[in-house]
Amino acid sequence: MKIALITPAGARSRSGNRHTAMRWAGMLRALGHTVRVSVRWNGRAADAMIALHARRSHGAIAQFRERFPTSPLVVVLTGTDLYRDIRADRDAQASLELADRLVVLQDMGRLELAARLRRKTRVIYQSAQVRASGEPPSRRFRVAVMGHLREEKDPFRAALALAHLRDLPEIEVVHLGKAFSAEMARTAKRLMHSDPRYRWLGNVPHWAALRLLVRSHALVVSSRMEGGANVICEAAAACVPVIASGVSGNIGMLGRGYPGYYRLADERGLAHQIRRLVRDPAYHARLRRLVTARSSLFQPGAEQAGLRELLAELEPRPSRQPVPRSRSSRTGPKLRR
Helix, strand or coil: CEEEEECCCCCCCCCHHHHHHHHHHHHHHHCCCEEEEECCCCCCCCCEEEEECCCCCHHHHHHHHHHCCCCCEEEECCHHHHHHHHHHCHHHHHHHHHCCEEEECCHHHHHHCCHHHHCCEEECCCCCCCCCCCCCCCCCEEEEEECCECHHHCCCHHHHHHHHCCCCCCEEEEEECCECCHHHHHHHHHHHHHCCCEEEEECCCHHHHHHHHHCCCEEEECCCCCCCCHHHHHHHHHCCCEEEECCHHHHHHHCCCCCCEECCCCHHHHHHHHHHHHHCHHHHHHHHHHHHHHHHHHCHHHHHHHHHHHHHHCCCCCCCCECCCCHHHCCCCCCEC
């Protein structure tokens, strides 16, 4: 098939959406499909569309459905889709209705959808291969934070946790990610000045981020909302223990019985988890073992098989029923399902 793959993240972006789009494009091409990755749909004929982000890609979704009413349309739901936008944003809600299939990136994502939508929802875990090598420093306990500096990531929680770990000078928190605002950058610099154990290194290439990950004792994923953090897949591949906020998206990746959660936005709880990792080698080994065991879910072969099965389900249908018009299509012809 000729597939239009839409992602709101541009070619120069280092966001998770961009990484997912490019990885899927490679997998789909290996399955024999022709794939064009773009931020906006240019109207070029395609046999199917896969769109990442229900809200931000809604324009392309609505246009494709209007022009090709019987062609397969897949919408992949991100963290902001699942845990914010589909509750209030009409464009995101319309995208759910227009899609033939919805994809979530971890199994807890289904629970955010109405029962009637779950029937057309599939789970495809992302995958990771980590070829970087190295060992964590022997005289420091390195905690990696890998995520852009934006509100959804609660980016400074690990830095704030250091105030409750003053008796452990060997801890260092190394943070990678682009500041999405000048205020975020100023906060990171202020935190570095107040505690030199926190280092923000800014936006770095993916290979450099993986090299830091394998040379860390632990990864902290502090997000307020996650569709399915690919960095958790990478930590599993690298056998690095994860401490994560106990939000649905992280639980869907690490499992309900995983002991390495802390309460969202609670730096004391996060500090407790970090302290336990530093002082209790058996606990560190346990988290490492549990994270590594999850890696079977995050294999490239499994992700590619999920894409193959998804496309195999979809066939053009003879007709569609009318659906409500969204903001993006109010001045144009009525969209039909």
